[in-house]
Amino acid sequence: MRHFLIFSLLLTSLIGAAQNPKREFRAVWVATVKNIDWPTKPGLTTRQQKEEYRRLLDFHQMNGMNAVIMQVRPSADAFYADGVESWSRYLTGESGLAPDPYYDPLTFMVDEAHDRGMEFHAWFNPYRAIVDLEEMPEDSTHIFYEKPEWFVQYGDRMYFDPAIPEVQDYTVGLIADVVDRYDIDAVHFDDYFYPYRIAGVEFPDSLSFASYGTDYTQETKDDWRRENVNKIIKSLNDTIKAVKPWVKFGISPFGVWRNIADDPRGSDSEAGQTNYDDLFADVLKWMDEGWIDYILPQLYLHREHPKLSYTKVLKWWNALDYMGHLYVGHAVYRVGSEREDGAWMNPEELPEQIKISRELPNVLGGAYFSSKSFFNNELGITDRLRGDFYRTPALVPTMPWLDSSAPATPTELVIKNDPSGVLLSWNTEDSTTRNYVIYRFDGKRIGDFNDPENILRVVPSSSPFYLDKTARKRKRYTYAITALDRMSNESEPTFVRFIKVKPPK
Template identity: 30%
Template sequence: MRSSFLRISLALFLFIACLDAQVLRETRAVWISTNFRLDWPPKSNDSQVQKNALIKILDDLKRNNFNTVYFQVRSNGTLLYNSEIEPFAIHLVPQRDFDPLQFAIEESHKRGLEIHAWVNVVRLFSGSETSILRNPNHLKNKFPYWVKEFVENGSVSYWLDMGYPEVRNYLTDLFNEIIQKYNVDGLHLDFIRYPGRNFNDSESYPLYGSGIDKDDWRRMNINSFISDLYNSIKKINPLIKLGAAPIGIYQNISGLRGFEGYNDVYQDSRYWLKTGIIDYIVPQIYWSFGGSVPFEKIADDWLKNKYGRQVILGLAPYKPDVKLQLNKMIQYSRDNNADGVSFFRYENIANTSFPLFNEKALPVEYPWIKQAEPTAPQNLAYNFVDNSIHLSWRNPANTTSIFYYGLYNENNLLELFENNVSSVRLRSSSNKFVMDLYLRSIDKAWNESKERSNIITVRNPILNSFYSMIIDDEANPVLLKLNNQFYISLISSKEDQIVISQNDSKITEHKIHKGKNIISLNDRLKNPSNLTINFTNSGKSIRLSN
């Protein structure tokens, strides 16, 4: 139990007579790519610089209300964790004085982020960093007959031959090691397929094909591997989620033609869903609305064939036409009962605030993943000290099944705290006059306690003192100051999103509601001159005078 208070900055939104419905459950994921240092690590070989860079990424994701990270730990046949089976990615983290996966897990969980170990399964090498292939422990050298060269458009890559049972067993043992050693929330499979129709399995097929049609046999090899892996990791930890990122088109349908997972790379992802040997998939739907390969047709085909499992839509913000439509895609996912969205990759959405992610949400539940129901904390209490709200509570006697405590205002999730916390300090930058707060316990699979703590009504004395000062004039927001902190009061006739800037540099961004609103400005703002309020939806712009 921590005796000291944690300082948490909460984006607790504005006073309104009637709260809008918040999206309570939605997976908001991002792929953090380490292959070729695409997102992380930075080019510096200094370990502290590398750590700080990852912390900056995770802070950004937390600030923008993401809740899930797919962190790449296997690419090109090397690993970003300590293994007794495969070589460490010394070309990425040469100092090797910290374990990147362990560090990512600890820092993600501190921020309420779920983290899945993202692994490239069948593709063993691509690109130009050929020094990797000189390592005697690389699979290409250790078991050369497992590895086949594949040439496409002049580019050479190396792939494992999944027709060998020993290859499938090897991969199962390799990924079991992650589950045994690390407190990850899931295992995320990528390149879980053949590279193409002309893959050279002329040695393995005669040995193990048993006269089965080669296309069917290749799909069976992938399917049997996933089934064996699913069963083995669930024996180690039943709460682990197994997921995969199949290519975008499962099979061609009317009005939709392209590279097919089922026929071109032997990826029968629908079988995985139907038989329950996977918990979720993130199909890579890397197209825009209304194009020659229309996003909406592909997404609809996936969502009509979920078979009771979770389908999260993979999006491609690296494409300019897609990036312009991301908010529309998020809304589409909600309207069509997807289980969330994932963005490829972090660099393409870095420091991006999505209006539809304006409030926090828990990842989707997995009803088939259960443990003993967590017990709610009790004796929630508060007091104001130095313009901060101090919360304290009593944790349940048995916290085995508890991973987080969720703090709520009415039904809105405000913050997550790790299970060893029993007191926090909230900065009173809150924009709510009155909050009805309570806690729920949450387990590792994001199942909440049915019961909740006692409810406490917290009245913010600082903001209450402003209430009578708000002028009923929509056209004239007012700049206010109290205790060296600046606030803006404004009246709005409808919901909107506002961006407050100083000298064309953004200070803060907020959702506003119909009625009276008070916005707390950054406490580092000392001079409130040249402030501008831009209204995103209405297009208005107002310059403030102090």
């Protein structure tokens, strides 16, 4: 009986893997605030920071991820050089203190991600300024001290006041600077706009409402707040596309726009707070207006949750008429946690969520919060991704409204036997190439280029060669190469080459 169960699990895994898509967004959030994911603690040496980050990316590459969502501005601070804001305390242990030996973390992080064929989404928190009032910035030039009139206290945190026009311009400007100076693939916001409500405590924006809300009444103050956020979303999208038209703009909001009890367009949910009514984030408007390239709702509760069912709410998002990409945010941090609802002790909960997302035609992938949760492999979830759902590589879905032109086909593919396997080399003269996709087919035949089972590896454009160490001696293989640009548009394949692997002499 035991052997039968093991066989059944293996068969189920193989059947699931055979259905894996060739194109799918597979991302992981890497949070820097409070050193949640990276660096593991403030004040590590430059060498230690780099080693940790490389290990993190290598680990997630093995997990099948093709994108990293990296928090570069956790709280009015910077994980990059020469910006308008202070160095982050979560990097060096003290706000305003540069890394020593000096390096630019963002340049390093982007390059390392691209070297592994992964997209880099730069994650900014637009309004959060001070996370803990007991840990005030040490740097006297911190923007909080330079412009105290821009900030309000809500609970035990400080926030930029979203209503102040100078704040809106400042935020858009600092992000535009990063877009201009760094080779990032996307700008990413999470769910923090106006802060989540504190029961019985009103957000303290009466002064800014008196100054900038003269066209509104107290009864329509919420509309004014939503418009404050709308302005920055539209302005930021316009600015990003003016600086670099290919850089994506994506947002990962709380999972519920509005409950159906409050709006017939809302989801079948009973969320205690919603984007529209409490965070003043009208995400449907941003989608309708085409201001964002992808939406990634955080659906962090289980499939059968009585008030916010993963299944019901994701189906609601899937049914929306949206020209951009829809991804889904997964709560990997809940898996196997005894502090969570008992459903998260079921090892099939998250795998079943992935299956549901793949059954919905408009859901093109997902992201996981957060990086560190995979290292413990709770309930075998990391093994499940590697051995099943993400066993085969996936290319990031294309965004033809940004760019639909494929790069030129690589040329001069040469393959030859090597003592360690099969050595491939090729050429290209197209500067738009970001990565190469290496296809390998068994035997002397051309297989299906749309089947990810045939993708051997995705390698960066800096490496127009590859040593296939997995080739088995005395077997016959057929190889082909395609090129990908930064938008993951794929070229036609090279002329295929056939080889019989010879045993070493």
